[in-house]
């Protein structure tokens with residue numbers, strides 16, 4: 001399966017995302033923000049970084065890039081789309097996911113190995129987990145606080161759109177400890193932690209659980225099963 005990884009000016013983690021795609025058994029295809037062509041890919045990853053220097057709000061300018069017209073069309077046709085951190089911010093800015101991401105409550109950039117609970121497993125990117133499973137994925141951002149109106153929060157909680165929640169101390173003040181969301185169809189998922197940094201033993205988070213360093217790989221492997229299904 002071909003997985004497109006889109007690079008925007010200021011993207012940081014595109015190479016790591018491509019490597020994660022390869023380790024999950026897919027073929028990564030490098031895509032450029034200025035193009036209108038998805039090169040026949042079967043799924044898309046919007047990676048993390050500092051697109052346009054985080055000006056306006058993180059992801060706000062990138063969400064207006066030429067390729068985003070194609071991303072929105074593909075997402076609406078059901079293509080699996082994963083937004084990681086800055087990519088999640090772009091998906092929210094493009095209204096493919098509800099709510100928004102704003103500056104962390106402390107005002108500080110946060111970097112930690114983050115415990116998460118998988119809340120939703122019927123999505124293109126979480127189908128290899130068990131509901132309620134605890135995983136550990138590295139978190140690193142300055143604008144990770146999920147916000148939405150009370151009505152939006154009621155709707156997304158009611159529709160079960162929360163894909164991941166922070167466990168332990170909330171790192172940024174996100175409403176309802178929300179770390180990641182999916183759309184109603186389950187093909188679009190965005191999360192603030194970085195699964196592409198937990199795909200190889202010895203390089204990802206270290207916990208007492210033997211395979212914790214591979215938790216992120218499951219997210220990239222899930223997409224293959226979603227497209228094959």
Ligand SMILES: NC(=O)CC[C@H](N)C(=O)O
Pocket residue numbers: 047048049050051054058084085086087140141142143144
């Ligand atoms: N790691 C990232 O993708 C960071 C996203 C964004 N630049 C922020 O600081 O919130």
